[in-house]
Amino acid sequence: VVLRTGSAGQTRELGAALAGVLLPGDVVLVAGELGAGKTTLVQGVGSGLGVADAVTSPTFTLVRPYRCDPARRRPVTASLDGASPVRVMLHADLYRLDRLGEVADLALAELVEESAVALVEWGDVAEPLFGRDTLEIRLDMGRTEDQRRVTIMTAGSWEPRRAALVTAVRTWVDEGSEDDR
Ligand SMILES: Nc1ncnc2c1ncn2[C@@H]1O[C@H](COP(=O)(O)OP(=O)(O)OP(=O)(O)O)[C@@H](O)[C@H]1O
Ligand SMILES: [Mg+2]
Numbered sequence: 187v188v189l190r191t192g193s194a195g196q197t198r199e200l201g202a203a204l205a206g207v208l209l210p211g212d213v214v215l216v217a218g219e220l221g222a223g224k225t226t227l228v229q230g231v232g233s234g235l236g237v238a239d240a241v242t243s244p245t246f247t248l249v250r251p252y253r254c255d256p257a258r259r260r261p262v263t264a265s266l267d268g269a270s271p272v273r274v275m276l277h278a279d280l281y282r283l284d285r286l287g288e289v290a291d292l293a294l295a296e297l298v299e300e301s302a303v304a305l306v307e308w309g310d311v312a313e314p315l316f317g318r319d320t321l322e323i324r325l326d327m328g329r330t331e332d333q334r335r336v337t338i339m340t341a342g343s344w345e346p347r348r349a350a351l352v353t354a355v356r357t358w359v360d361e362g363s364e365d366d367r
Pocket of ligand 2: 226
């Protein structure tokens, strides 16, 4: 799915919409160059999941847990109604990790217990550690300073949720042609 946002606020809204299709145990890899909007997107996911605390860049802490308040949560996508709620959002940033070994030590996948989801900035470098069931989101700079192209890649266990995902993000679908990028 290829999307386009025109401001940081729209990227936050997109993140909040994505929260509606996340289930406990999900790992979301967020890729894109410096300043592409990875943290901005994760902030939106946090607001959609009902995180009350301010979500900031976890660069110096590696992984930061945020408690989700069900009362603050955006309604989940209808087709996922009845799914157990996400109680914790883990926000990680692997930028400063040079060696995959350090990532393995984090055992991030194991941190994702029944009630948590993990959002991993620069997670693409650690893709082999997380297996095939991740949701991968790539942010790229657009033609103007405030435009971003957002590519969402589903694989493995995401296939059954793909339709719900597309519905959740349809506001931002990029209908431009290939050479309009
Ligand atoms: N459409 C947009 N989506 C997201 N951010 C945008 C957009 N337009 C402008 N911005 C700005 O780009 C910056 C994105 O910063 P952010 O910290 O989210 O990026 P990042 O990818 O997490 O960077 P880093 O690699 O340092 O972690 C913010 O200053 C934000 O206001
Ligand atoms: Mg960041």
